[in-house]
Amino acid sequence: MQSKPLALTILDVLSIIVLGISTYLALFFAPTELVMGQVQRVFYFHIGTAWTALMGFILAAVFSVTYLVTKNLKWDRYQVAAIEVSLVFFFLTIVLGSIWARPAWNTWWTWDPRLTTAAVTELIYIAYFMLRQGIDDPERRARFGAVYALIGGLSAPITFFAIRLFRTIHPVVIGGANAEAEGGFSMTADMRVAFFFAIFAFTIIFIDLYWNRIRLGELQDKVEQLKLKVSM
């Protein structure tokens, strides 16, 4: 039984600390937004989770290619871990966004390009896990998973672009203004501190969870092999 690496334990503790600091910055340090009020504070975590989840999905698409080229099961474990953690983070993004949208847009949900793409992306990666569940042979599971993650990873941005043909009401806070957006605002210096720290914090938390998940995958494989050995 390999013991948990020290660096991972340190990272575990660090993630709890940065989560605490980020919560403090978002809830108390950052000034209250004038128009939207307290609910705007959701924004910091919303962006933090969205950013890391998207990174995770992009990583997963890259691992699809590396797996299909090298056929090394290591890349498959990396991919599953990335997609699993990102799926949860992205779900959080959607829930947090909904909480914000209720007062800001006066509705929990609207079929805006970003929201629709987010929903479709979640469905793609849920389908990914359903596909994997139906296959017993680990090598085939990895191959099919890689192919599907690649197709899904290509399709999601195209979906976003396709829906963009309709107009959007989602605010673009970072870079570029959208005249039709509702609920946009410009950040003050203190807000920026909270914002960038939230991104930093969630990146750390993501890496920590990701590492733990990869380790779990490796242990699962080992258990599988030991079971085979015992039954033989």
Added chain:
Amino acid sequence: MTGQRPNSQPPKGIFLKAVSAIVWKDLQAEFRSRELFSAMLVFSLLIILIFNFALELDIKTRQSVTSGVLWATFAFAGTLGLNRSMAIEKDRGCMDGLLLAPVDRSAIYFGKVISNLAFMLIVEIIVLPVYSVLYNINLFQPGLLLVILLGSIGYVGVGTLLSAMSVQTRTRDILLPILLFPVVIPVLLSAVKASNGFLEGLDISEFLLPINLLIAYDIIFIAVAFMVFDSVVEE
């Protein structure tokens, strides 16, 4: 012909021959049994019937939802055909035979795509006049037919790849639509939008973007499927 590397680099004609052999085989088998075609056709008509009651397709609603109803019908009927066409290969061990053939495996992919596309287009060609008669709307416009062709190519291109995967899983009867629908949303979206443009008689410049998107999607995904099909069928 140098004749020095007879096996490593087969001449190009063989690829096309292999593709057309697979298409021919599928069409002939279908021509004799008519299992797949009749199922798809009856299913499509039933879906239109259901939409008729679900949406109360009176003249006013019809104007705005026709393209949506058509594409929903094609998408559902399409999964039926895709699933069946791969399941036949798997069930009777034909897939192993195909894989043993000394041809490039992407020939199998293109053969299956073309025969699936043929089934889908035949169903669409029958559904369109039926819909036109039932709802007194002219669907035989060259622009609309082009959109239907482009949309079907994208749908079948991805669908053939995914059905080749889904038939090899435990949950194969239910998995295909779950895998396929979220990734073909761009196709359905732009096809509906472009069809709507043609039906409402808008100027082409207003919906050129969805048509371009359809073409781009077709090219990207058929290219990707062509590259990864090997890893889907390899045993």
